[in-house]
Amino acid sequence: MELLYHLLPDTTNLQLKRWQFDKGQGTITLIVSAVQTVINCPVCNHPTHRIHSRYERKLTDLSWADYSITLQLRVRKFFCINTLCKRRIFTERLTSVTAPWARRTLRLAQRLSAIGLSLGGAAGVRLSQHWGIKVSRNTLLNLVRSIPLPPIVTPHTLGVDDFCFRKCKTYGTALIDLEHSRPIALLKDAKAETLAEWLKAHPGVKVVSRDRSKTYESGIRQGAPEAIQVADRFHLLQNLFQTLEQVFGTHAKALKEVEKQVFNTDTKALKEVETAHNLSLIAVAEANPCPVVPRFPQNTSLKRKVQSAKARARRREIHEQVWSLRSIGLSVQVIAQSLGVAKNTVSNYLRCSTFTERRERSDQGLSLLNPYQDYLLSRWNSGNYNTQKLFEEIRACGYTGSYATVSRFTRYLKTLHRFEPAKGSTKNVSPRISSSSHRPLTPSRVTALVLRRPELTQPNPTFFCICSIQYS
Ligand SMILES: [Zn+2]
Incomplete structure (x- = not known):
């Protein structure tokens, strides 16, 4: 009994009368009475001793081991004896035990607030269940919202x-x-x-x-x-990024040329760039002795190519018309109506007088074959040129694509003569497709390369080639 008394949330203002233990339900009920001697009215703060009535409150407290604890609290109502006070009757407050009208003790509420702050609603409920506390997601969130904010110090x-x-x-x-x-x-x-x-x-x-x-x-x-x-720095950088992206968008052909050059870069070409720009690219090439296979071209049908060329020609024509109509002073709305296009399209074209090529699709270069290309290359360099056999091997490893894709890949490898090992050669050349070589050189990627922090920029042939083209 004495031990239970010491576990009460407030040993001064509460008195333990008796307790009930229910092993089947896993509950302990503590019957306690409030024994405060000085009671103040919550409105006028005037002390009073005139008891109006008594009633009971049930409060959930922190669990003890596997038992949930309920305080069956007997409290009182008082008359306010201050005749000037507007409150006549008030309930007894136990500020160290619980908030008025609350159904749980302060210490349990603090525990739940801490859980809610750390984990949020749903995850907080899951952890509370493990600890034997029944609580809903909304209760946790309400407790977090009711935490008073720290005072604000106005910053400079x-x-x-x-x-x-x-x-x-x-x-x-x-x-x-x-x-x-x-x-x-x-x-x-x-x-x-x-x-x-x-x-x-x-x-x-x-x-x-x-x-x-x-x-x-x-x-x-x-x-x-x-x-x-x-x-702010974010918006300045964002504006710079958008402008650079637009500029690089008008040099789509140059970017394709850079991409081609980089993927076909050999030591000789690197030497030339290095001499021209005094950069140590040879070190990069020597650090990566495996020749790099260019990006595996996509399977684009002739029909799709024709459609794509037609759409591009149409966009280019509209771009020219937009600028010629703008030069005679027409508004965006009038231009849009006369050409039968959306106002946003006109505004986009008016951002840049040079025609901007469309961005490549973000999934360009993604193929079901990608995870198996390294394996295929190593088998190819070991002298296994049988497409059917290679197809069966990777299918056994989980490849779900078609035979045609594998066949296209091996046909493509045959065109890369310099990677084909000489007959009878014992030298094991194992070219690898580096992940960077697979990413298309889009305007946004080039912009990111240019804007990246110097300490995060690794020596990258692509980057130096872009610089050389831009400067020349
Ligand atoms: Zn009062």
């Missing part, structure tokens, strides 16, 4: 950006303390007035980093007119 450097509650429907504003890299407030909308109000209520911001939105510009001007407004 503030980041402002929008975020969506519902994409394309409702937006809010996120405010970030850029000195400590942490969010400090979420505003209910992305309006200038709301931001201005927040800035007025939190004076002291000296620099505000934002996107190029006119709304935020106006909000900052109203709320913190003395703060310096700067463009």
